[in-house]
Amino acid sequence: MLRSMPLFGKWALAFTAIALVSSILIGGGHTSFTSAATPGTALAFRTSPGAVSIPVGQSLQLGSVDVSTFRQIRVVADERVGSPTNVTIRITITEGNELVGQLDTLTLTPHSEVTRVYAVPGTKLTIFADAFGGSSGSDSVDVLIYGSD
Numbered sequence: 001m002l003r004s005m006p007l008f009g010k011w012a013l014a015f016t017a018i019a020l021v022s023s024i025l026i027g028g029g030h031t032s033f034t035s036a037a038t039p040g041t042a043l044a045f046r047t048s049p050g051a052v053s054i055p056v057g058q059s060l061q062l063g064s065v066d067v068s069t070f071r072q073i074r075v076v077a078d079e080r081v082g083s084p085t086n087v088t089i090r091i092t093i094t095e096g097n098e099l100v101g102q103l104d105t106l107t108l109t110p111h112s113e114v115t116r117v118y119a120v121p122g123t124k125l126t127i128f129a130d131a132f133g134g135s136s137g138s139d140s141v142d143v144l145i146y147g148s149d
Contacts (some may be wrong), residue, residue, distance in 0.1 A: 011091035014051070044073065046149040051080050051140035054087065061126065062143055064094060068123040070147030076107050078113035080140035085132040086110075087139045092125040108141065120147075 030133050045065035054060045067073055077089045089106040103121050106114045131139040 017041070017126060021028045027144070030143050038073070041074075041148040042070075043144065043145050044070065045125075045145040047141065047143050051142050052129065053138040053140050054129050054131040055091075055138050056085050056131050056135050059128060059130045061128050062089075064124055065127045065145055066124055067147060069088060070120050070149060072117060072119055072148050073125075074115065074117045074146045074148075075104075075106070076113065076115050076142075076144045076146070078142050079108035079110055081111040083110040083139035084135040084137040085142075087132065087138055087141050088130045089114075090128040090130065092126045092128065093122045095122060099126060110139075 044067060045063060046063055052060065052062060075091060079087050089108065089109045091103040091106070093103050095099050100122070103125065104116060104119060107118070108114060125145070127143055129141055129143075
C-alpha cells in the first residue's frame, strides 16, 4: 500500500503519526496509560522521551502500569550509547501497593536493547532500574510496555 501511495501521502501519514505520538507523550517524568478496551496494541507505559538518567550505583523506580486489560505485553528496554555501566531493569508484579515478586530482570549493556513478550501476570507492574557501580556518571535508559488483547 505504501509503495503505491504518492510521496505527499506518505509525508502526511508520517506527520499524523508524529502528531499523535507527540500528543500522547507531552509531560515530564514517566508517562503511564490505562488502556481502554479496544482491539489491537496500545502503548501502556513509557519512560520520558529522551531517556531517564540513573546515577551510577543507584536505583530508580521508573513507574507503575496497569496491565489488567491486556492478555499479553511486550517490554522494550534499551540503554543509550555513552552510558558508563550496565543497568538491570526489574519488572515487578504488584498487587495494591505490595511488590509481590519479579516477573523478570533484564540486563542491559551500553548501546543495547532487549525485547520480551509475556502473558499478563497480574493486574499491575512496577518497573525499576538499577545502575551498576564502579564508575562515575549516569546511565540512560528507555523502557516501553505495549499491551495487546
